[in-house]
Amino acid sequence: MTAAPAEAQTSAGAFDPARPYRLSTSVSVRPESFGALVYDFHTRRLSFLKTKPLVRVVEVLADHDDVHGALVTAEVPEAQRDQYLRALAGLASAGTIQRRDAGT
């Protein structure tokens, strides 16, 4: 049956790159030539990370206290950071990534 995407709801709220994030626990990432396929076992939604740096950002989110740090580690050029933050905001609203300090 369809499991409720509870985490996506509780961690919702505006995406805040000053906060710590991580890949959602229900999400699996499969590397592909263009970036990665992302599958959420809760929502059954398949989505795509369309660049390799974005995959890297998502992978290292959990090691950083904020999103900016992950962008630096993934060597996302300064000029592209706004674009990446918008992509990450989209991933947060889809529940692909979630706040580590949600509910606190």
Added chain:
Amino acid sequence: MKLVEHFTHGLTSPICLTWELTYACNLSCVHCLSSSGRRDPNELSTAECKAVIDELQRMQVFYVNIGGGEPTVRSDFWELLDYAIAHDVGVKFSTNGVKLDRERAAQLARTDYVDVQISLDGATAEVNDHVRGPGSYDTAIRAMENLYEAGFGEFKISVVVTRQNVDQLDDFKAIADRYGAQLRITRFRPSGRGADSWDELHPTREQQRQLYDWLVAKGEDVLTGDSFFHLSAFGQELPGLNLCGAGRVVCLIDPVGDVYACPFAIHDQFLAGNVRSEGGFQGVWQDSELFAELRGPQSGGACTKCSHYDACQGGCMAAKFFTGLPLDGPDPECVLGNGEVALAKLEMDTVIPKPSLDHSHRTERGPRKDGGPVPLTLSVRRPDKACDTDPLAGEGRRLPAGIRAH
């Protein structure tokens, strides 16, 4: 490179993998894409199926579409379902509902990562049972009731669109709404026994337009499995990838472990390998020559000159193949009518490929319901051999259109 171009070149693992667990089926649907009926003695054992699941887990194939035949008639079906889910391989299975009693419905409602798809090819028993056999409508509706009452949530109702049910799309939607289900409609293909019922059942050109208009107006929350991309040539692109995924993002594992480019292409020409071979499924997916070919540049033939080619991409490979059309020619249901022209031009000695396998029940299905005319499709095929004097005895060659029976 655009994302869709990456898909064209193939992925490290399939996105959409269909796995038919058995050729056994309690029904004998006249359009069965896999000519199912009798179990094949060489079907994968429980242990072999589990080994395939282990491999799918390693390859991060996130979910499989399980079908058949009727998968639930395998005695180890429920064991394999649990095994897949426990190994991070979600399952969506297609069934005619025969085994979905209240107890099974409750069990499924308690299980995460499983999706159920009930096949229904008519919004009324009359239309459905004509294709799927007597009693099959009631069986499907009972299964839906059981899932609904068990609180399963949003299961799928899967409809193959035919000449006879294309007027019932709103009615199908109403049935889906009644049971809290989601409607999925897919294209009828001349695969398996579908080749025999194609002339009778495939939607007419006017109906293709009607279907397209319905999809544009009401198709937003209706699933299509991307199967109507040939209709995009009518105008706006339909949601989805709009490309043939065969061997690129899609493939089929059949009950004996053979891997085909797509579920609608059970024929030696589209056979890429077998999961029992040394490299297993992964070896077939990544190294088969056939798949490499399908992921390479494709020739659209005369179609590439058509202004709609970008939209329809030449249509469906299986639909062309099993109607005798060249793979670089138009789809038989080309919305501009080029398919019909090409079919009419087929030479008398054109060999129409037949499915490589046939597990149909050996006995004929019981008589259809009384009360109406019996729709009868006359054979349009000539004997295979010159010595077969009875023109209805053989199959494999097409009569010129001028003398075809309608």
